[in-house]
Amino acid sequence: MKIRITDWRCDNLRIGEGTEVFELGDPPARWSLVQMPNGLGKTSTMTLIRAVLGEEDLSVEKVRGFRANDTVESGTFELGLLIEGRGGGQAKHYRLTADFDFKAGTYRYSTLRAEERGGGHEPGLVLPSDLKHILKPEFIKLFVFDGELARDIRDLNKAAADHAIRTLYQLDDLSRLRQRIRDAVSKRQEALERTSGRTQKGVSRHQKIFDEAAGQLATLKKALAEKKSTRTKLKREQEGVRTQIEEHIARSGDLNDRRLKLSKDANDIASDIQTTTLAALIAYRNPATLSPTIRSRLTNLGTVLTKARLPKSVSSDFFDEIADEGECICGRPIGDAEREILKHRKEQYLAQDQISAIAAMKDRLNSSATSETSFSATCDTLHGKLEDRQANEKAMDRLKQEAEERGDEDMGPLTERESEINVELAALNIDIERLETADTAKQRSYQSTAKTNIPLAQKHLGECKATLDEVEASFRLSRQRDSLLDQLSRIEKKALAELREVIRTETNDRLKTLVKMEQLRVKRIDGALELESDKSSSKDDVSEGQSLSVAYAFLTALLSKAPFELPFIVDSPAVSLDLDVRKEVSKVIPTLFEQMIFFVISSEQAAFAESFYELEDTRFVTLSKTADGRIETHYGLDEFKRQSGEGIAE
């Protein structure tokens, strides 16, 4: 991706009231030398370029510092960019704008993409996404060169060199990715209900709970199977005992006749009880037959409603209709006031459906006097049948006793065993119901828990499994996170180390041509550049010229490896260099970047600006202040030379 600056425009900014436009060509010249006398806003222009590229936060004081004078209330800075995507293709123009309100001390960034369909100003910085991520204030200082950086890249406390490498090669993205992984895992783990077991210990604890629950369920199922098996055996035995008792009774003819009769009676009684219970249930469900008290209350209520002439015959719907008509049924007109009163008072009346419901209820109540069989009478019959059943059972017991008394020695043990079996079966039935009932009311009455009831044990096991799965998932997630973070961290460290070495070597190659007097080298990059020379193994103390040369060498080494071709903008690039170094620098610098913009003052002509005079793809821009304070912009070498000459003469 190739990024070039085509122009910039200042409205009511530090450079002066009104509009000043700086055009570098379209496409722009490779080298632009902008000659501005001191005080015309070179530093402000550099600051503004950095601000719009990086959407920098600006203080109120800083905003007001851009103001041309006290009479202007607003201003604008606009930077024109020409961006060519990867793989070539049509370059696109972007205009980054900062609008200032000097009175309020506020600003607003926007982007104009004139070539986009429906293009217009869009808030903020709208650039290709892979470019946008590197345009951070710290990185912008590398190519919109801040003289401070020349010192910072050698300051061990500031780690500016590492920052530059990390930003350009997007190593910061790995740091951000690590944080995103941490956040994503935390968020997912927080979303889990159980947060107690993110460790191996927690997983083991929940596994143990799950195993215990599974064991408990297995124990209950085994107990149920055993009890059911015992019940089957007992029922079989009960059947056998009963057959034997019948056989023993049958040995005595008269006893057998009685037994047969009692058995037949028992069947008849059971049948009668069923029929009567059904009749009683039907009578029970009808309130009018349940009790005379209830029936009298129903009829009384019907009478009350009838006497009170309820429900009223006029419904609220009637008043609604009247209100919606223009005229009352008496012929008088209905205006807004009357309509409002009608709508309000209609609430005192029931709706038609309510009237119908109450009327239906009243009709039913008034006809509730019933000739159907009463619950009480049916239950009296039922009660009699239940007593008959009891009497029949007692008669059967007596029969067995008589058989025993007639010398049948087996009868005693048989009847005794039958009683025992009945007791055992009743107890077993309760135990089985306690174990297997899923009815919540029954579970409550048995005070069932997961340790005594199979459905509850199954539910508990399901909950334990869900917890275990969650805890295991959480733990697995923690382990995956740690592993990924570790790998990312190692990749980041290795990449930084290798990049440092590549850039150190490149920087040293460039330094060989830039600084010939004393051969300086970068010994190590560890946050900052540590220098050495032929004369000293640790070279902290360097001249201004050497400092700048090291910075240029480092930056060009760094940016030459970048996936972007960036412009390089520098303020007074040679002012602090002595003439010998200037000559060297001016030989090397033009080849370093695809686009270079130099803000120069007249004194930089010698041994620096003049080296560009013969270069074809160079644009010379000269700003001057007229006697009446106006700013004039001139393009071309002649004016550039003339101003330089004047400057030198001054």
Add this chain to the structure above:
Amino acid sequence: MSLRLTEDAASFFSKIDSQPIKGVRFLDIDKFYACLMLGFRYAQLASDPSLMPAFLAAGAKYPDAYQPYDSYLLGLLVEAEIRRRNLDPKNRDLIEQETVKLLDPHSPLGLSEDGIRFMNRYAAKGFEILRDAMAPPRSVDDFLVAYADLWQAKSEPDSGQPA
């Protein structure tokens, strides 16, 4: 909102054999109804009953066995409220207001939210009376006989002016 048994009532009836007669079940609404009628009889409400989940499906009407008597149940609720609150049965507007408050012709059970709340509270109080009068039943026939005795044995106290 629907009809609900109290937790204690559900436990009380839990041992009853629900299918004593072939093809006929002793339903949850039968248990609720037993309690409700006693609550209506004495026109008394439980204060803050602890209720089980509703035994009727959401939006369901009365089960078939009770549908012929739904108007009676609504009327008995209105009647019990008139008695409990000692309302003048001759006061036409008051009786109408009370009826409208408790009934809703559009709801599946014909009851307003208030009406359902009162039904549940009457049933909860009725259960307290039932529990004091009999042991938890094990069979429907025994329960019906004991329940009939309960209605025959006791005459309700004067709990306000009858409707």
